[in-house]
Amino acid sequence: MRRLGIAGFGLMIPRVTPLLDGVGPGQLAYWLGTLWFLGLAAAIWHGNRWLLFEQRRHYGWFNHPLRKLSLLLAAIVLYTAPITVVALLAWYGWIGAVADADAIRTVALINVICVVFVTHAYETVFLIKEREGDLLRVARLDRARAEAELSGFLAQVDPHFLFNSLNTLGHLIKTDSRRAVAFNQDLAGIYRYLLRQRGRSLVTLAEELRFARAYLELMQIRYGEALRCELPKPMQAGARLPPTALQLLIENAIKHNEVGAGAPLEIEVGYAELEGAPCMFVANRRRPRRSVRESAGTGLRNLDERSKLAVGRGIQIDQRGEEFRVCVPLAMAAQECAS
Known part of the structure; x- marks a missing residue:
């Protein structure tokens, strides 16, 4: 569109206006003038294109429609008209002709109208693509959320997990009814939290830490002193992250070590920075289980996609040395709208 537009305007406008009157194809000035007007068309197109993109960075059609429209029209007129007048005066001066004021006004008006039309086309295409991108983003987020809900729920009702949990509960009922009650409450809390987070892409850090603590209490009733994990306090009220993120990483460490x-x-479990932004990390020394089933890595891939869609940044996995560390970026107060 840009190449065709520059060539079309640069060749057409001088030929439908008196700019080339008295100059024929047999003269060098005719061809030099053609190059001059093509250069003018390119300068007008690229200059207005740059101004358009700069305005997009600061003003949107939905946030400041009137301000954007007025600034856009002002930029078009104040850039296109002066550069056209200067270029045409230079052209008349070079060929030694008297400047035709009517021709200059006509060409300047045509150029402004053409730029308005092209800008309208640019913005229409931009808004269509932005709309398509929004629809795609929502569709991907809905898919990732659905997959997360399913995988999170199935991870808890996995026959192996449920079998071990019920066996542990049955043993505790016979030997330690007090711990059996605590185990049962933690197990119910896990299901309750999973059901309560349906349809949410972000939860508060405090909520996620409470859920991770309930899960850890359940695991520590099962493993006792063989499992050690301390959870930090919430860093601030505005911090959010994808639901079940911490629990998934803790479960991943227990499952594979x-x-x-x-x-x-x-x-x-603690706080760190990921690419200059706050994040939470879960780390452990690598001691791979001999009998563990080979993992497809679905949980981490799903968490990475959910994090990219909801927070704007993916997780970071670090396997250097004996330590395995996963960092999950946090959405702060300015990003709460994503939830």
């Missing part, structure tokens, strides 16, 4: 009384599994 040896957990034994002789060598307890220590999981570290």
